[in-house]
Amino acid sequence: MTTDEQIVFIVDDDQRIREALSELLVSHGMRAIAFGSAGEYINADKPDLPACLILDVELPDINGLDLQREIAVGGHPPIVFITGHGDIPSSVRAIKHGAVDFLTKPFSDADLMTAIHAAIAQDREQRSQRAGLSLLRQRYLELTPREREVLPLVVSGLLNKQAAAELGISEVTLEIHRRNVMQKMGAASLADLVRMAERLEIPITHSRRSGGG
Amino acid sequence: MTTDEQIVFIVDDDQRIREALSELLVSHGMRAIAFGSAGEYINADKPDLPACLILDVELPDINGLDLQREIAVGGHPPIVFITGHGDIPSSVRAIKHGAVDFLTKPFSDADLMTAIHAAIAQDREQRSQRAGLSLLRQRYLELTPREREVLPLVVSGLLNKQAAAELGISEVTLEIHRRNVMQKMGAASLADLVRMAERLEIPITHSRRSGGG
DNA sequence: TCGCATCTCATGGAAATCCATGCATGGATT
DNA sequence: AATCCATGCATGGATTTCCATGAGATGCGA
Numbered sequence: 001m002t003t004d005e006q007i008v009f010i011v012d013d014d015q016r017i018r019e020a021l022s023e024l025l026v027s028h029g030m031r032a033i034a035f036g037s038a039g040e041y042i043n044a045d046k047p048d049l050p051a052c053l054i055l056d057v058e059l060p061d062i063n064g065l066d067l068q069r070e071i072a073v074g075g076h077p078p079i080v081f082i083t084g085h086g087d088i089p090s091s092v093r094a095i096k097h098g099a100v101d102f103l104t105k106p107f108s109d110a111d112l113m114t115a116i117h118a119a120i121a122q123d124r125e126q127r128s129q130r131a132g133l134s135l136l137r138q139r140y141l142e143l144t145p146r147e148r149e150v151l152p153l154v155v156s157g158l159l160n161k162q163a164a165a166e167l168g169i170s171e172v173t174l175e176i177h178r179r180n181v182m183q184k185m186g187a188a189s190l191a192d193l194v195r196m197a198e199r200l201e202i203p204i205t206h207s208r209r210s211g212g213g
Numbered sequence: 214m215t216t217d218e219q220i221v222f223i224v225d226d227d228q229r230i231r232e233a234l235s236e237l238l239v240s241h242g243m244r245a246i247a248f249g250s251a252g253e254y255i256n257a258d259k260p261d262l263p264a265c266l267i268l269d270v271e272l273p274d275i276n277g278l279d280l281q282r283e284i285a286v287g288g289h290p291p292i293v294f295i296t297g298h299g300d301i302p303s304s305v306r307a308i309k310h311g312a313v314d315f316l317t318k319p320f321s322d323a324d325l326m327t328a329i330h331a332a333i334a335q336d337r338e339q340r341s342q343r344a345g346l347s348l349l350r351q352r353y354l355e356l357t358p359r360e361r362e363v364l365p366l367v368v369s370g371l372l373n374k375q376a377a378a379e380l381g382i383s384e385v386t387l388e389i390h391r392r393n394v395m396q397k398m399g400a401a402s403l404a405d406l407v408r409m410a411e412r413l414e415i416p417i418t419h420s421r422r423s424g425g426g
Numbered sequence: 427t428c429g430c431a432t433c434t435c436a437t438g439g440a441a442a443t444c445c446a447t448g449c450a451t452g453g454a455t456t
Numbered sequence: 457a458a459t460c461c462a463t464g465c466a467t468g469g470a471t472t473t474c475c476a477t478g479a480g481a482t483g484c485g486a
Contacts, residue, residue, distance in 0.1 A: 088304045092315050095308040102305050144462060157402025159442070171442095173464050179444075189370025194407040357432060372472070384472095386434055392474075 006120050007049045009077065010034040011041045011064075012056040021054060024109055025116075036060075038067045050077075050127060052100075052119035054112075057083035057090060065090060068097055075130055078119035082107065136196055142184050150177040154190070155197040156204045166205075219333050220262050222290065223247040224254045224277075225269040234267060237322055238329075249273070251280045263290075263340060265313075265332035267325075270296035270303060278303060281310055288343055291332040295320065349409055355397050363390040367403070368410040369417045379418075 008030055010021050018034035025032040035041040038061050041053075053076070057064040068079055081094050081102040091102040100122060101115035143151065146167075153163035164174040187193035221243055223234050231247035238245040248254040251274050254266075266289070270277040281292055294307050294315040304315040313335065314328035356364065359380075366376035377387035400406035 086301050088299050088301060088315060088317055091301045091304050092308055095305055102301060104301055146463065155404050157404035161442080169463085170465055172466065175443075175445090176464085190403060191368050191370035191407045194404045195411065198408065198411060359433065374472080382433085383435055385436065388474075389435095390433085 005049055006124075007031040007033065007047055007051045008116060008120075009041060009046065009051060009053045011036075011038060011053065011059065011067075012082070013037060013058070013060050014056075017056070021112075024112070028113060030116075038062045038064070041067075042071075050120050050124045052116050052123060053077050053079045054116070055079050055081055057081055057086065057094075065093055065097075068094065068099065072097060075127070078122045078126075080112070080115045080119055082112075133199060136185075136200055139185050140200055143181060147177050147181045147184070150174060151181050151185075151193075151197060152202050152205045154178055154181065155194045155202065218262055219337075220244040220246065220260055220264045221329060221333075222254060222259065222264060222266045224249075224251060224266065224272065224280075225295070226250060226271070226273050227269075230269070234325075237325070241326060243329075251275045251277070254280075255284075263333050263337045265329050265336060266290050266292045267329070268292050268294055270294055270299065270307075278306055278310075281307065281312065285310060288340070291335045291339075293325070293328045293332055295325075346412060349398075349413055352398050353413055356394060360390050360394045360397070363387060364394050364398075364406075364410060365415050365418045367391055367394065368407045368415065 008025050010018055010025075010032060012018050012021070012034070013036055015036070018036070022032045022034055033044070033046070035044060038059050055064045055067065059067070062070075064081060064083075079094075079099045081091075081099050082105060083090070083102070084105045086102065086104045094102045100119040101111075103111060103115065140148075149167060150163065153166055158166065160171050160174050160178065163178075164171040167174065181187075182190075182193060185193060185196055187196060221238050223231055223238075223245060225231050225234070225247070226249055228249070231249070235245045235247055246257070246259070248257060251272050268277045268280065272280070275283075277294060277296075292307075292312045294304075294312050295318060296303070296315070297318045299315065299317045307315045313332040314324075316324060316328065353361075362380060363376065366379055371379065373384050373387050373391065376391075377384040380387065394400075395403075395406060398406060398409055400409060
C-alpha cells in the first residue's frame with residue numbers, strides 16, 4: 001500500500017547510511033527526512049503525520065537510547081533502532097522502552113521495511129487514540145470548576161440527591177450542573193459520560209449502594 | 214520485604230545452575246522450585262502464588278523462547294531469561310513478548326534479584342487484575358441468553374423504550390431483564406454496569422442521540 | 427408428569443431524571 | 457456602570473426509571 005500520508009525520519013551520523021536508507025525508502029514510495037544528529041532531529045520542523053523514527057544508537061551528540069528516553073513523553077513516533085555495535089543490554093532497554101525493533105548491521109532491507117511498516121501502523125493507532133483523548137481533554141477544560149466537581153460524583157453512580165448532598169447544594173442546582181457537563185462533554189447518555197470519564201482517568205469518589213427508590 | 218507468599222520457578226538444564234540459583238533465592242528468603250526441562254515445568258503441579266519464572270534459553274526439549282510463546286496465553290508468571298549464548302534478535306523477541314529481562318551469563322546476583330522482584334511485583338498486579346476480571350466473567354456467565362442481549366443495549370445508553378424496541382419486546386419485560394442483569398452482575402448503579410461492560414469488552418451496539426424528554 | 431428456568435406481559439405507584447422558565451448574588455471584564 | 461460568567465435556588469411538568477405483585481407460555485430435565 002504505502003499511503004503517501006506517512007513519513008520516516010532517519011537519524012544517523014553516517015551520511016552514506018542516511019543516503020542509502022533514504023533511497024531505500026523512496027524506492028518503496030515513502031517520504032524520508034534524514035538528520036545527522038539527535039539535536040538536528042529535535043530542533044527540526046517535522047510534518048505532523050503517521051511516522052517512524054529510524055535511530056542509530058551511536059550518535060555524535062547523545063546516545064540514541066537516551067534520546068529515546070527524552071522523547072518518551074509526548075507524541076513522538078515509534079522507534080526502530082539500528083546499530084553497528086549493539087549489545088544485549090542495550091537492545092533489552094530499547095525494547096522495554098517501547099522501541100519497535102533493534103536491528104544490527106548488516107540487516108536486510110526486508111527486515112527494516114517490516115519494522116518500519118509495523119512502526120507506522122502502530123503510530124497510526126497511537127495518533128488516533130491520542131486524537132480522541134485530546135478532544136476529550138479539550139472538552140473537559142471547558143467545564144467550570146463546579147462542573148468538574150460534579151462529574152466524578154455523577155459517574156460514580158450517585159443519585160442527584162446524593163451528589164447534591166455531597167456538595168452541600170440543592171438537587172436542582174446539581175441537575176443543572178449535570179446537564180451542562182453532559183452537554184459540554186458531548187455525551188449522549190450517562191453511559192457515554194462514564195466511558196469518557198474512564199478515558200480521562202477521572203477517579204470514582206463514592207459508589208452508591210443500591211438504595212433503590 | 215520478600216513476603217513468603219511468592220515463589221520462583223527455575224528451568225535450566227544445568228544442575229549446578231539450578232542449585233546455585235535455588236540457594237541464592239533461599240538466601241533471600243524466597244521459595245524456589247527447579248526443573249531440568251520445559252516439559253517438567255509444564256507438567257508440574259505448581260502452587261498458585263505470585264511468581265516468577267527464571268528460564269534458560271537453551272533447553273534440552275524445546276527452546277526457551279518457544280516455551281514463552283506457548284505459555285503466553287493464560288496466567289503464567291512473568292519470565293526472566295538467562296542464557297550463556299544470547300544474541301540480540303533473541304533478546305528482542307523475548308522482551309517484545311513480555312519477558313521482564315534477558316540476562317546473559319555471567320550476570321550479577323543483584324541484577325537477577327532486581328529482575329525477579331520486578332517480575333513478581335508485575336505478577337501480583339496481573340493476578341489481581343485477572344482475579345477481578347475472572348469474577349466479572351463468572352457473573353456474566355450467570356446471565357441468561359436474553360439478559361446477555363439486553364446488557365449491551367443498556368450500556369450503550371439506550372432508553373428502556375429504545376432497547377425494548379430493538380429486541381421487539383415490551384418495555385416492561387426489558388426492565389425486568391435489566392434489573393436482573395444489574396443484580397446478577399452486582400452492579401450498584403448504571404455507571405457501575407458500564408464500567409463492568411468495558412472490562413468485559415462488551416461492544417457498544419447503538420448510541421442514543423440525546424432525544425430525551 | 428412435575429418442577430424449574432426462561433421469557434413474556436400488565437397494572438400501578440414511588441422516586442428520579444430531564445427540561446424550561448425565571449430569578450438572585452458575586453466576581454471579573456469591559 | 458454595564459455585561460458576562462459562574463453559581464445558586466424554585467416551581468412545575470413530561471418522561472423515565474425502579475419496584476412489587478400477578479400471571480401465562482415454553483421447554484428441559486428429574
